[in-house]
Amino acid sequence: VTYKLPLIYAGNKEAQPQVRKILEEKSALVLTDNIRPVLERENLAPARNKIHDLFLEHVMQQAPGYKKLMEMAGAPIMPTPAAVGLIMEAIAKREHLNLIGVDIGGATTDVFSVFEGAFNRTVSANLGMSYSVSNVLAEAGLANIMRWVPFTIDEQTLRNRIKNKMIRPTTIPQTLDELQIEQAIAREALRLALIHHKSLATGLKGVQQERTISDVFEQQASGQSLIDMLKLDLIVGSGGILSHAPRRIQSMLMMVDAYEPMGCTRLSVD
Structure with missing residues (x-):
């Protein structure tokens, strides 16, 4: 076997x-900059770029x-997540704002x-609207999906409809009931x-933060979420x-229900 497993060292x-x-003979070793050269700073871009290159070379080929x-x-050619990420960064930089972007696929x-x-x-690899729809059911639970369905449906029928979508992933809703069920599932996928x-x-994480007397009432531990x-x-x-919801207000409601934005937040759809 001539294939060697790609291995990135970023330490x-x-x-x-x-x-x-130790590793050069046993793997396709790639050396890149340390992802955390000092405790107070991360340097993720070089390692991220190497992963991107390997993905194009080994997977996309x-x-x-x-x-x-x-x-x-x-x-x-860029993978979709990388391209969408660049778009989000460009929007945030140009408009000088904080944003969350989501790309929900099958x-x-x-x-x-x-x-x-x-x-x-x-990338939430097990949350999607067709091939991974059963994983959304498993993670969210049936009750959480049913709370968004605006009509009465028994649990077994809902399970059957979700499983049917998984085994026929390319189908699209043909009735209003089917559309509302898919949008209910989407809310949970977005939330999770x-x-x-x-x-x-x-x-x-693990960084000793310098604080002044003004921070007494607003202290946060290291490793807090940036969101x-x-x-x-x-x-x-x-x-x-x-993007293809029949009405824009449906897209808005899905994002509002899933993300529960606070304060003044603008919503947009690609």
Whole structure:
């Protein structure tokens, strides 16, 4: 077997020679900058870029039609989460605001946030509207989905409809009842994806913070979530269930119910 497992080392640069000596023969080793060169600062971009490069090289190369697309395209091809992330960063920088963006698909839900200039992206791999719809049911629970369904339906029928969507993932709602059930599921997928994002979009852990007397009443432990709904200026929704909702107000209600924004927050849909 000639294939070597890609391995990225993003640790202490002083250990790079030793790491190379131990792992270079056994793996496709890639060395990059330390993700945390000092306790008070993270440096994630170099490692993130290397992961991006490896994804394009090893995963995207297997996608049907990818080589033909590369020949046609006049610019580097980006995975959807990376491209949407760049768009969110550009919006936040241009408008000088804090935002949360979401791209809900059939298999995954990507959440992006920019707060005080700090960009974070998470991919909830088991939360989606078709291939992963049963995982939404499993994580959210039937009761949480049923609370958003505006008509009476027994539990078994709802379970059957959700399972039917999983085994026929490319179908789209044909009746109002089916649409309302899908939008109920979407609310829970969006809610769970944001909870997941909040748990990962945190400040540095284990950092001793300098405080003054003015901070006595507003002390926070290290590792707190960066997502502050009171400081949120804009929510951007994307993905079929939001973008193709028959009425814009339906998209708005899904995002409001899922995210429960506070204060004054603008809503937009791609």
